[in-house]
Amino acid sequence: MKDRVCELECNIDDMTAEELAFAAERLMEEGAKDVTLSSVQMKKGRPATLLTVMCADEEEEKERFVRLIFKYTSTIGIREVISERHVLERSEEAFNTVYGLVRCKRVSGYGVEKSKYEYEDLARIAREQGISIAEARELVKSVIENSPH
Secondary structure: OEEEEEEEEEEEOOOOHHHHHHHHHHHHHOOOOEEEEEEEEOHHHOEEEEEEEEEEOOHHHHHHHHHHHHHHOOOOOOEEEEEEEEOOEEEEEEEEEOOEEEEEEEEEEOOEEEEEEOHHHHHHHHHHHOOOHHHHHHHHHHHHHOOOO
């Protein structure tokens, strides 16, 4: 399956790491498809951060994220790049377990099928049980595979 997305980008060289992290967090909370912060080198060798915000290729959505980027960052200019991307079909399933609700993301297409338990659910279980994320994943997998559906 293919869809079109808009990537809004800007170079920032005058914000702290904490300010950039807050901006990225807020943009994700506002519904960005993805937000990345990459280290780049600007003219005259200045280190900077490239902020990339992926959103739907819809005028209202692009305009909303442009406003949010200007609000949460110090940038004075934003570049817009329209891209087509190949994506797998997505679905989510939830399991009630002795450890609480555990969500599982499933993707398929292009001859591939994958599944992954939701990080937040695994992290909660790991904290509650005093174990690692990997151990929580194995614990959940065992419980789900051995229970009637």
